[in-house]
Amino acid sequence: MNLHPFIKAPRNTTQAIMLDVIVALIPIAMASYLAYGTLALTLLGTAITTAVVTDLLFSGILFGNWKTPLDGTSVITAMLLTFTISPLTPWFVVAFGAAAAILFGKILWGGLGKNRFNPALVGREFMASVFPSILGASSIWATTSFINLPAQDFFTGAANEPVKTYLSSLLYNPSGALGEYSTFLIVLGGLYLTLRKRISWHIPTMLLGVFAISCVVIGDTVNLEYSFAGLLFGTIFMATDMPSSPNNAPGKIYYGAMIGLVTFILVWSGVKFSYLSYSILILNGFSSIISEVFKPNPWGETNNRLQKSEKIALLTIAILGVTFAVIYLHENHALIYVLVVYILYVVLKYASDFRHKLKYPI
Amino acid sequence: MMAIPSLKKETKTQEIKRLPDPPYVLLSLLGYQEPLKPVIASGAHVQKYQLIAQSETHWSIKLHAPISGIANVVEYNGQRYLKITNDFKNDSIVCTPPKVASLNNQDILKVIRDAGIVGSGGAGFPTHIKYDVSDRPITHFIINGAECEPYLSADYALMNQAENHLWKTVQVIQKLLQADQVVLAIEKQHRELKKKMEHQIAQLNINIKIQLLGNDYPQGSELQLIKAVAGKIIPKGSITAHHGVVVSNIGTIAAIANALYLGIPYTERIVTISGEKARTKGNFLLKIGTPISYLLKQMGQDWLPSDHQIILGGPMMGSPIAHSEESISKGTGGVLLLKHLYQKTFNCIQCGYCADVCPQKLMPMEFARHAANDNIDGLQHFNLKSCIECGACAYVCPSDVPLISSILTGKQLIKTK
Ligand code: SF4
Ligand code: SF4
Numbered sequence: 206m207n208l209h210p211f212i213k214a215p216r217n218t219t220q221a222i223m224l225d226v227i228v229a230l231i232p233i234a235m236a237s238y239l240a241y242g243t244l245a246l247t248l249l250g251t252a253i254t255t256a257v258v259t260d261l262l263f264s265g266i267l268f269g270n271w272k273t274p275l276d277g278t279s280v281i282t283a284m285l286l287t288f289t290i291s292p293l294t295p296w297f298v299v300a301f302g303a304a305a306a307i308l309f310g311k312i313l314w315g316g317l318g319k320n321r322f323n324p325a326l327v328g329r330e331f332m333a334s335v336f337p338s339i340l341g342a343s344s345i346w347a348t349t350s351f352i353n354l355p356a357q358d359f360f361t362g363a364a365n366e367p368v369k370t371y372l373s374s375l376l377y378n379p380s381g382a383l384g385e386y387s388t389f390l391i392v393l394g395g396l397y398l399t400l401r402k403r404i405s406w407h408i409p410t411m412l413l414g415v416f417a418i419s420c421v422v423i424g425d426t427v428n429l430e431y432s433f434a435g436l437l438f439g440t441i442f443m444a445t446d447m448p449s450s451p452n453n454a455p456g457k458i459y460y461g462a463m464i465g466l467v468t469f470i471l472v473w474s475g476v477k478f479s480y481l482s483y484s485i486l487i488l489n490g491f492s493s494i495i496s497e498v499f500k501p502n503p504w505g506e507t508n509n510r511l512q513k514s515e516k517i518a519l520l521t522i523a524i525l526g527v528t529f530a531v532i533y534l535h536e537n538h539a540l541i542y543v544l545v546v547y548i549l550y551v552v553l554k555y556a557s558d559f560r561h562k563l564k565y566p567i
Numbered sequence: 568m569m570a571i572p573s574l575k576k577e578t579k580t581q582e583i584k585r586l587p588d589p590p591y592v593l594l595s596l597l598g599y600q601e602p603l604k605p606v607i608a609s610g611a612h613v614q615k616y617q618l619i620a621q622s623e624t625h626w627s628i629k630l631h632a633p634i635s636g637i638a639n640v641v642e643y644n645g646q647r648y649l650k651i652t653n654d655f656k657n658d659s660i661v662c663t664p665p666k667v668a669s670l671n672n673q674d675i676l677k678v679i680r681d682a683g684i685v686g687s688g689g690a691g692f693p694t695h696i697k698y699d700v701s702d703r704p705i706t707h708f709i710i711n712g713a714e715c716e717p718y719l720s721a722d723y724a725l726m727n728q729a730e731n732h733l734w735k736t737v738q739v740i741q742k743l744l745q746a747d748q749v750v751l752a753i754e755k756q757h758r759e760l761k762k763k764m765e766h767q768i769a770q771l772n773i774n775i776k777i778q779l780l781g782n783d784y785p786q787g788s789e790l791q792l793i794k795a796v797a798g799k800i801i802p803k804g805s806i807t808a809h810h811g812v813v814v815s816n817i818g819t820i821a822a823i824a825n826a827l828y829l830g831i832p833y834t835e836r837i838v839t840i841s842g843e844k845a846r847t848k849g850n851f852l853l854k855i856g857t858p859i860s861y862l863l864k865q866m867g868q869d870w871l872p873s874d875h876q877i878i879l880g881g882p883m884m885g886s887p888i889a890h891s892e893e894s895i896s897k898g899t900g901g902v903l904l905l906k907h908l909y910q911k912t913f914n915c916i917q918c919g920y921c922a923d924v925c926p927q928k929l930m931p932m933e934f935a936r937h938a939a940n941d942n943i944d945g946l947q948h949f950n951l952k953s954c955i956e957c958g959a960c961a962y963v964c965p966s967d968v969p970l971i972s973s974i975l976t977g978k979q980l981i982k983t984k
Binding site: 207208209210211212213214215217218219220221222276315316317318319447448449450451452453454496500501502503504505506562565566567 | 876886
């Protein structure tokens with residue numbers, strides 16, 4: 206028999222949510238097209254095609270569900286992945302990354318929503334570890350000669366030269382990874398998602414706030430190497446990924462703050478390019494514990510503050526411990542072993558456990 | 568909690584209409600947690616307002632004939648009903664209203680009990696037991712006029728057309744409970760009622776405070792209402808009077824008013840008929856026991872199960888009818904004809920919407936997880952017992968995760984542990 210409720214919130218399906226994310230990403234894709242033309246489009250197209258095909262094949266074969274790509278998440282994963290790399294990345298590297306993102310980042314966890322880590326970032330780390338010589342080469346960021354449309358002066362007539370250049374660069378600045386060319390459009394996408402309630406203010410505000418405060422406290426910002434647009438892109442589109450972030454507001458506040466802190470520590474320790482990717486992945490791993498520790502106090506129950514504080518303290522220590530371990534491994538070029546362990550883990554878990562719970566919704 | 572769009576606006580200001588009496592009524596013999604026993608022989612002729620069934624336990628719920636005619640016990644889907652076939656003679660027992668001013672507390676409780684009054688909100692708890700607070704101090708007597716279920720406007724219509732008896736009844740109950748404060752709570756979206764009622768109450772020289780609440784669902788749910796009005800957070804499952812609060816629906820008060828001032832037992836109530844698929848929408852004064860088949864006929868409409876479902880009560884917590892011989896009960900505030908939902912089930916995407924809207928501050932997605940794994944400890948750890956089954960989580964879930972069925976199975980698991 207049908208159970209209550211007999212009405213549903215309008216225009217609020219999972220597909221509608223994914224469509225909103227795609228809508229927010231499209232202007233960013235257009236900026237990348239402006240900057241690098243077909244170079245950008247080829248990579249985007251390669252990633253999306255590979256991701257959708259991988260999703261179709263593996264969900265079809267493993268889950269017996271041939272409609273999975275319709276949920277829209279593989280397209281999003283592919284777009285996010287492409288937006289974190291250089292326009293000069295070879296197409297086969299991107300294809301590999303997209304396939305790995307879908308297979309190891311989502312499907313082996315049991316499919317949509319069950320993944321603990323952001324699939325796009327998982328794909329990114331697969332690429333970085335398997336093709337270190339390609340992605341690690343400094344030549345890959347020498348993109349100047351490939352630019353289609355150079356930086357523009359959007360404020361002709363305004364007097365103050367540095368201010369003018371700065372404002373123009375916020376609108377459009379073709380340097381860095383494919384998703385970083387327009388701070389303005391990134392923020393616009395973020396606002397759209399916030400208005401549509403697909404993301405909330407908690408994670409982005411806390412992340413950027415804590416990062417900024419850490420910079421101020423340390424004071425020595427000259428030697429910090431990071432891309433502001435990249436940080437913003439990751440904050441708005443990666444850190445807020447629903448399945449891999451906590452599901453309650455207090456949890457999100459802590460989670461955002463900790464990503465901000467960990468990112469700062471990584472940047473400060475000299476980790477280049479991957480600082481945000483690492484920090485989000487580290488916190489992804491703690492996301493479900495955070496959700497539980499910060500779960501709201503049920504109606505009529507008394508709050509055990511001491512116990513909760515204790516848990517938060519332990520959690521924080523654990524997160525920082527993992528962070529320093531990552532820095533150590535990174536410096537010793539040993540993160541590849543982490544990847545191997547990860548692969549073993551998901552494959553074994555899939556075979557022994559996740560496989561049997563496919564029909565469970567969570 | 569959240570605002571839910573619905574057709575409420577379309578029906579709320581409509582005047583209460585009467586329908587011609589139905590050719591027969593079907594009165595469910597299900598009382599509060601126990602069956603009612605007929606006190607008349609099957610096949611007997613009954614007069615209107617005559618006592619026809621009652622419970623034999625301490626709940627002592629009574630059922631009266633809303634029409635005159637021949638009474639028979641019948642069964643539908645394994646449920647027992649008393650069916651009264653209307654003789655259209657309107658042959659009524661003589662009702663003499665009591666002299667309200669001279670009644671003592673025990674008398675009032677007896678009037679309420681003998682009129683068969685139970686809560687009009689749906690749970691069906693006998694009102695004379697709720698009001699029997701003996702010497703417990705009651706700080707707040709709250710009248711629930713926050714009809715938070717979407718579509719329903721029966722309570723609005725009642726308040727909009729309130730007669731003086733309604734407010735005098737409130738005063739009688741206030742004296743009975745010795746309540747310090749009487750608060751009538753309505754939703755902000757109906758604020759136009761406030762002035763109107765305040766004016767009426769002031770003329771009668773009665774002290775009732777009218778408080779506006781948010782429009783969020785489920786604002787009218789007892790625990791959330793008590794928090795909003797009295798500032799007390801009462802755990803689910805405890806008796807509110809033990810915390811100094813008594814809550815009654817405005818519909819229940821109206822039923823008591825009929826008993827006190829007209830001497831009429833609980834045999835009719837206001838019901839909203841609405842929904843996208845309803846040809847006629849509005850608020851109707853219906854006999855308890857009016858069959859849905861009769862209502863449909865009056866609306867000039869057939870029930871097409873392939874096209875729509877019919878819900879008794881509100882769309883959030885009501886229940887679908889299985890056959891058109893189901894009928895209006897004392898707790899039915901609405902009959903809704905709604906289109907079927909086409910559910911697109913996906914996995915939980917951890918969006919947290921369900922937790923955001925849960926009035927009890929629970930994590931509904933965890934119930935889906937632990938119910939699937941038969942994990943009773945997990946269910947208890949996430950306080951399943953505090954869930955009030957309001958349906959807000961399932962309403963908002965984008966993946967149509969079976970939250971309510973997980974909650975119900977989960978509660979069953981805990982019970983049978
Ligand atoms: S049904 Fe239960 S879990 Fe769901 S929102 Fe209502 S109280 Fe919360
Ligand atoms: S609303 Fe549905 S999809 Fe979102 S967290 Fe709750 S159960 Fe999961």
